Amino acid sequence: MKIYVPRDAAAKALGAERVVKAIEAEIAERGIDATIVRNGTRGMIWLEPLVEIETSEGRVGYGPVTPADVKAIFEGDSDKALGNVEEIPFFAQQNRLTFARVGKTDPLSMADYEAHGGLSGLRRALTLTGDQLIDEMKTSGLRGRGGAGFPTGIKWDTVRRAQAEQKYIVCNADEGDSGTFADRMIMEGDPFTLIEGMVIAGLTVGATKGYVYIRSEYPDAIEVMSAACAIARDHGLLGNVMGSGNSFDIEVRVGAGAYVCGEETSLLNSLEGKRGTVRAKPPLPALQGFMGRPTVVNNVISLATVPVIFEKGGQHYADFGLGRSKGTMPIQIAGNVKFGGLFETAFGMPLGDLVNKIGGGTASGRPVKAVQVGGPLGAYMPVSKFDTPFGYEEFDGQGGLIGHAGIVVFDDTADMLGMARFAMEFCAVESCGKCTPCRIGAVRGVETIDRIAQGDGEAVELLTDLCETMKDGSLCALGGFTPYPVMSALQNFPEEFAGVKEAAE
Amino acid sequence: MNVVTPLPSQDDIKDIIARHSQLEGPLLPILHDIQSQFGHVPQMAVQVLADALNIGRAEVHGVISFYHDFRDAPAGRHVVKICRAEACQSVGANALADHALNKLGGEWHMTTPNGNITVEPVYCLGLCACGPAVMVDGQLEGRVDNERIDEILTECGA
Numbered sequence: 001m002k003i004y005v006p007r008d009a010a011a012k013a014l015g016a017e018r019v020v021k022a023i024e025a026e027i028a029e030r031g032i033d034a035t036i037v038r039n040g041t042r043g044m045i046w047l048e049p050l051v052e053i054e055t056s057e058g059r060v061g062y063g064p065v066t067p068a069d070v071k072a073i074f075e076g077d078s079d080k081a082l083g084n085v086e087e088i089p090f091f092a093q094q095n096r097l098t099f100a101r102v103g104k105t106d107p108l109s110m111a112d113y114e115a116h117g118g119l120s121g122l123r124r125a126l127t128l129t130g131d132q133l134i135d136e137m138k139t140s141g142l143r144g145r146g147g148a149g150f151p152t153g154i155k156w157d158t159v160r161r162a163q164a165e166q167k168y169i170v171c172n173a174d175e176g177d178s179g180t181f182a183d184r185m186i187m188e189g190d191p192f193t194l195i196e197g198m199v200i201a202g203l204t205v206g207a208t209k210g211y212v213y214i215r216s217e218y219p220d221a222i223e224v225m226s227a228a229c230a231i232a233r234d235h236g237l238l239g240n241v242m243g244s245g246n247s248f249d250i251e252v253r254v255g256a257g258a259y260v261c262g263e264e265t266s267l268l269n270s271l272e273g274k275r276g277t278v279r280a281k282p283p284l285p286a287l288q289g290f291m292g293r294p295t296v297v298n299n300v301i302s303l304a305t306v307p308v309i310f311e312k313g314g315q316h317y318a319d320f321g322l323g324r325s326k327g328t329m330p331i332q333i334a335g336n337v338k339f340g341g342l343f344e345t346a347f348g349m350p351l352g353d354l355v356n357k358i359g360g361g362t363a364s365g366r367p368v369k370a371v372q373v374g375g376p377l378g379a380y381m382p383v384s385k386f387d388t389p390f391g392y393e394e395f396d397g398q399g400g401l402i403g404h405a406g407i408v409v410f411d412d413t414a415d416m417l418g419m420a421r422f423a424m425e426f427c428a429v430e431s432c433g434k435c436t437p438c439r440i441g442a443v444r445g446v447e448t449i450d451r452i453a454q455g456d457g458e459a460v461e462l463l464t465d466l467c468e469t470m471k472d473g474s475l476c477a478l479g480g481f482t483p484y485p486v487m488s489a490l491q492n493f494p495e496e497f498a499g500v501k502e503a504a505e
Numbered sequence: 506m507n508v509v510t511p512l513p514s515q516d517d518i519k520d521i522i523a524r525h526s527q528l529e530g531p532l533l534p535i536l537h538d539i540q541s542q543f544g545h546v547p548q549m550a551v552q553v554l555a556d557a558l559n560i561g562r563a564e565v566h567g568v569i570s571f572y573h574d575f576r577d578a579p580a581g582r583h584v585v586k587i588c589r590a591e592a593c594q595s596v597g598a599n600a601l602a603d604h605a606l607n608k609l610g611g612e613w614h615m616t617t618p619n620g621n622i623t624v625e626p627v628y629c630l631g632l633c634a635c636g637p638a639v640m641v642d643g644q645l646e647g648r649v650d651n652e653r654i655d656e657i658l659t660e661c662g663a
Contacts, residue, residue, distance in 0.1 A: 218631060274530075
């Protein structure tokens, strides 16, 4: 008997460890032969801890499970029974490519990984020439999943063509955007796919060393990734790659609580042991990155998607999606939402469907007021823009961005002026201080919003002007995109910025 | 729980540096190690680090002070981090934080007079579909309400 209880941080935060203890006690009491597998999460966070039992009809789920539910599960009369987990509509409607194994397998079992398609992408990649590897990536249409959406194949080609003694693959796992947890989920649920993706990237561009820079707020991800790298070394995935004579190794590095280090140049400075300040571009990191050498800096999801591209072919991947947004996106539905979690689907689904049909509306049961898409630097999208299809250009056209594809749902009690103020406050706290529009602008932004809150209607124009300056004059997306949440709140909910004085008149 | 450790000696710092000497850009791993062993990065470490890594003291100080994680003095025996990011705000994190801070009678970054608890804001723990989230001495917890935070604070010796 095989019982699955996720080791994912969200499952643990909701009591998975206590459930494991109760199951162990129950197994001992009954004297049955059963093993507990600590899988990743299926991504249906409202059902966590989601316990699964392997049966002849597939894996049957129970959730959300508390220790008190365990006895009934073994008796077979639990009211938490969900039936076959993969037939739950939230799960069944997805196109899981990047997340195909997450939740199914034991994240630290190489045998399980291979049994579910792992390493076949790398095996195929090892038979291809450099040009063929780049072509496959370009065909896939994969764009940077960290938020910028830059074509991954073109970035890799730049690094591949650069001449240097040493090149690097740096994985940006500094997933600081609120509303996003896809990087965490894949590192905790299928770490080998990230390792395999980095190895293929190394083969393609001629890099022999990789770094995974994980934020310190993710202790579980750090633990699983570190363990996975050691296992990968033992199995010859790292080191002398699959005995091919190509060398590649990975080191896990831990951030230190600076949001701005999710910006690639600031991450590189941090990795070098410096203050995490932003570097001016050019030079591009592709040419002068880590230690001044050619470096691929990619997000976790971009790199973790590489194995499936090589396993199934770039064209297979590109056949999903919409327009120039090819493939699938792991969309994270979060905040005040009934069915929160990770939903991987082809680009193109309207925002409103994600929020209402998939997410089931708010958890509070109140009407949706706005959703913030793309993290703290993303715009607040009002319900009137819910027909916007989920894609890079489509959101850009509506004054928003998809970023790392986190959707945070707010109900009608949300204070939009307060959220705009928070965006400026966050920028002030996290600014690296290198450029003036961000360092000073964010502080002035908080003050200006406070003036508006006190009824100074004239400050609205000042805020608008300040946002223009930050947008045009900042060195990176922190200062440059903070105007998105601020201006979208102001433009979509102007009545909340009318000020108490005018409201009283 | 943070165990009270004696201040490191110069040799303690040099030992930690030596463990990381083969790394490219070793400063952050070194600082993390010093902090995990001694609860903070003491002032005396700055000169040792500067000498060992052949950089200026100002540069070492600049790095330590840049990152939210590094402390120049030990925290309370327990560190309670409450998420302030948007997803948690959408499910009541502001009210939860106000409740906790009111109960302890202080502001963010406060340490209780008995030295038992330090409260800090954190901007996202990746538990955005099960907020409000907190981290207590490195352990995560989701869907925390006023009642639960009261229990946590009591357990930590508020």
